[in-house]
Amino acid sequence: MSWANAVLQGVFLGGLYALFACGLSLMFGVMRIINLAHGDLAVLGAFVVWWIATEAGVSPWLALAAALPVALGLGYVLQKVVLTRSLRSGELTPLLTTFGLAIVIQNALLLVFSPDVRSLGSVTGSLTTGGFSLLGLTVPYLGLLILTVAIGVLGGLQLMLERTGFGREMRAAAQDPDTAALVGIPAGAVYARATAIAVATATLAGTFLAIHSTIDPASGPTQLIFAFEAVVIGGLGSLRGTLIGGLVLGMAQTIGAQIDPQYSILAGHLVFLAVLLRRTVTT
Amino acid sequence: MTVLTGTGLHKRYGNLHVLDDVGFTAAAGEAIGIVGPNGAGKTTLLNVLAGSVTPDSGTVRLGGDDVTRSGPQIRCRRGIGRAHQIPRPFGGMTVLENVLVGATYGAGLRGRAAHRHGIEVLRRCELLDLADRRAETLGLLHRKRLEMARAVATGPRVLLLDEIGAGLTDAEAAELVTTIRDLVAAGITVVWIEHIVHVLLQVVDRLICMDAGKVIADGEPTAVLRDAVVVDAYLGKGR
């Protein structure tokens, strides 16, 4: 029973990882930007949501609804002003830019919001702390919600990338922005929209993280490696893969923890390495 | 004496049979042309001979040794030089450095000997003026020349060339013909894929025509070109 429970909780955890990895996957898999600031953007988004919720005294969901357009705008501007330029000068330059961005965000948050920890879970009530039981297993409302949102967001974006003209343009611009322009695609605008989406999903993930756990200005980097693992397990450029990658990672961690709590994160890493090695042998 | 042979070569990509029981032999000092419609499998054959693609079945022999399982770097050091159809220069290095990679690793030359050889190759391939240019700044045709120069610099016994003459003006093509004739005269076996048949004919003494993964004709060039099947599959109407 507890093994079944470990798997189930792993699936829910995987939903959170997948959601976290979504924006990263979009930028890393599609635009080849290794965004070291992804975790910090998520935390920044969560802080914005927290701030709106406390200042205006509204529910976090309303605050999230208000913050998402801000995140979209931020992503758009970020791409237009900063990333586009740095993309022009080689694939490593965005790494430096986003590294810079990461420490700027962390420390600006520290200055503005102090090092105190915050959480949105305190105001979402029984959603965060409740659950129902099913076949003797506990299904947490929050886990279920996160998983549903993750499937919706990643699945929706995957469909968008595959099936819609905009998605194709995004992939085309990502592969070769100069040539994309030659077939009429305003590559800059397409990139900016992609980053906008990435930052918005990061905000979503950050908000769920703040409900699931707590956030403080330094908590961005801690989740970053899990997100990268999810992206790579799932295969670059595929959001469906990222979703699966997140679930695999989540389950690996909970099953590892079932063996011994110390092996939780380690098990995730080992599964990641195993997947990676198998993959390169076969292709 | 044969230097390079491929027997019973097969290569599939999914349902696509790209090489379908292809046999190939090249004698020492021979100049062989390969033609065939787009997608016939010419480049794939070259890839299999050079080692960058492993065939699903069949064997490749170089000077009598089975090299089917050896990687391109081993084959290169054992005498196969290869120019890619879509040039792959080392963009961050200068033209000279590109060629020196071939001279030092492929031909195994060191120090001044390598430098002398590199300069000689650049001169032959008309790239001396561009020796200190970063390769990524070259135009397409210079890239093609560089592709050939690097292959020549490895001091090959067999030189595999893939469409290095396309896009040349008549005069440039004539220079290229001279260069390749010199190589053949120096005893190098040349295998050359080219769609500009009249240029090809100035050099080769054997012509192979491929279509849909099969060799459909192989022999004396003019005879091959007169072959009705070849005319139909390759040259099209009006020829």
Add this chain to the structure above:
Amino acid sequence: MSLLRLESLSARHGLLTAVQNIDLEVAEGETLALVGANGAGKSTLLRTIAGAHPPAGGRIAFAGTDITGGPAHQRVGLGLALVPEGRRLFPAMTVAENLAVAARRARPGEWTLSSVYDAFPALGPLRDRRASALSGGQQQLTAIARALLTNPRLLLIDEVSLGLSPAAVDTVYDTLTGLASRPTLVLVEQDLNRALTVAGRVICLLEGRIVLAAGTADVTREQVTEAYFGLRSPKAGA
């Protein structure tokens, strides 16, 4: 009225001036062949016209509007398309997707996805193959088809027949010239015979300048060949 008009257009790569003070007019409906030796500046000129390379000086007017500073994607909207040197397909996308991307922002016109497959039957079976897996000639065909799909008024093609088998070259030229409402064409083509038959006018570039511009009826092969090397610098002969 001319469709394209260049006024002392220049373009540079770093310190090297690859295109120098080009003045040129291309009339609607005409076919112009652009020839010149290796490194003469042909590709740079086409890329500059298409907006893929910034001009260093001069003006570009297309269909009466000045497009000198405008971005490339806007020019596509105005009806200017380029088949770039090296094909530049989107490697991770299938042939169908490569074409669909171009079709999405296409101007209205006779080229549609289905008419392209009709014109280039060789592409049909390749529909679902990733561009990176195509042979050289297949890539070239796809690139030309992709540019046609934007329904350009002016189509610039760099190295038309590069990598194409003789039969495929025929198909391409038949398609390009056989249409009722065919686009104005500027072609880089080294096969002089072909160039002189297809084009109405030939322009020869040497070190970034026009050294010969004439109607194809008025020049011989020999005259053009001479022009390639007209002022060839002494060092190059070394």
Add this chain to the structure above:
Amino acid sequence: MRVVRSDRSSRIGSAVLIVLGLILATVPQFFVATVVQQLTSLFIFVILAVMWNALAGYGGLVSVGQQAFIGFGAYGTVFLAQRDVPPYLAVLLAAVASAVLAAVLAPLVLRLRGGQFAVGTWVVAETLALLVVLDHSLGGGTGISLRGLNVFTPDERRAYTYWLALAFLVLLLAAVFVLLRSRTGAGLQAIRDDEEAAASLGVRVWRMKAGLYVLAGFGGGAAGALILANTLFIEPRSIFGVQWTAYMLFMVLVGGLGTFEGPLLGALLFFGVQYFFADYDAWYLIGLGLTAGAFALFLPRGLWSLVQVRLLPVGYHLRRDGPGD
């Protein structure tokens, strides 16, 4: 006509560097403790930058996991010191052990490409960190101090650590220099630019990448062991922390990726910024981030691209001796 590899400025450059090295060796005799200690930290940064540049700039191996070797070198030193190996010998052996670790890891990670390699190496580093955390004889998650060095007086300890750092630095710089000047340098750059094409020119791709990875492992291990000797306390989360990669990235890209001199400059700048501005707490870090961004945007080829001379004779040019040639 001939190929030349050095012109006058680069000869002067090498000479200056050699003289500088000799002068630096005498520093502990003449300067106060703070200079010695600071220079030691600087040397460690330079080692890190040079090694990362060798990997990424010349070999195209963008590793986000070099901290695996930093941590391994540091913990290796602790491990050996616990077994009564003299501490400075332990530093040396730990560096060698890191090279061995790299050789063991090479067959695993070098099959990965691009982004997968980057994330894969990072995960390897995290995995090592977790394994150390599990080992209580190494202090587990608590961290551990290197106490063996307390047998030396502070001045001796500083001087020995300094000389060791300098020796490692000179050794590694020389190794990279020789590597780049030999045909290996060209081979590595070829691999960086196009692995398949390099293979088709006879470059032994795998062997060269592995060799480079082992060298970088050795350098990382040396740096880690020196960090421990310099700071005396380590703890897995920070010694295996990804921030080291961020620092290396900063130094190398700000200095100039793929140049011999750039990383030296980058390390100097990074060190200087830290030295002068670190007291501004959060503002310092914001400044650091902005500097990184500004370089990426406005000087993407790094500081060294501003300097046109070639300081050190790596790379080739063609010299035309006379018009008649």
Add this chain to the structure above:
Amino acid sequence: KGAETSGGTDTLKIGFVSPRTGPAAGFGEPDSYVLELARKKLAEGLTIGGTKYQVVVVDKDSQSNPQRSAQVANDLINSEGVDLMLTTSTPETVNPVSDACEAAGVPCVSTVVPWQAWYFGRGAKPGQTDAYKYTFHFCFGVEQFHSAYTHLWPQVETNRKVAVMWPNDSDGNAIRASLGPMLEKSGYTIVDPGAYTNGSNDYSAQIARFKAEGCEIFSTFPIPSDFATFWRQAAQQGFRPKIAQAAKTGLFPSQVEALGDIGVGVASAAYWTPTYGYTSSLTGIGSQALGDGYQQAAGKQWSQQLGPSLALFDVAAAALTAAANPKDRNAVAAAIGACEVETPVGKLKWGSGPNRNVVATPILGGQWVPGTGAYPLDFVLCENSSDPNVPVAGQLKQYGTLT
């Protein structure tokens, strides 16, 4: 050489290292206020053996990172030539600074690291009582936790089965090694699923175990984000102990506030509160005034860090004054070893503690309850076993009965 420093003859320099940025920044937050108080007082100078010395305090940020801590410590030692080092908060900052001082022969006083993690974590062997010559520490240790817990927990009726979540980090390891056995000796049953790694995101395995064992007491030493994750999952999966005893998380009000309703009633322990009846001997500020002053100046609720941070300066002033020559490092080190001084956290006296280098200070059990004043939560002390001078303000209530 070695005993004399290079600083000006009549100026004493004190170095102060604490985490102001990075993950442990919460600990360092009140330091700027404390530094201001100390500097204001020290500006008057110290008169030692008839000579008046100027005193300068140089503070540095450790960025919560050991390598950075060591570096700033070495800077302070070598370039600033500090005569005495003070450092506080978490082993990542304190241990490397102490090591640097020990190696360089600079006296150092530190706090806010459980003393076992400081003393043994740096390599002292069990049984050794004078492991260090220059570095000194005052802080609670495992015994104080034991005392606090065994006096606090009986206040609520339970089955004495303790579920523990102790991470694999410096605190967790120190606690696991000694607190577990001590609690068992006192009649508690410990249910320990094993150490976990900080930053884990799922605790279902542990929760299932605790539920199966029917634990009614829960003891943990997590970082705040892990506690929030755990505690919410525990609520989701129906693990509701009667006592929830958190340490490390729960030191600062924001960490408990972040939990929302499920944070109310969490028991914690304090090494200082404004109700401590002690006065800072250097500044003459009492605990209540210290807390109030901070609340006014910073506009936020008091934090436990205020006490020990200010105490460092009390020790510094006392030791320097007691030293025959404050510029002689050996003399200062000796003076600390013999020091006796009143600080906000209590009267400290070296030499009587567990070993030569350490003074064990009290930590008192208490509970976070709904706030009555300006802040959402108040901390109420419920036991004072290790320092009976501090008044007790209430009784521990069963978790879940306060909301």
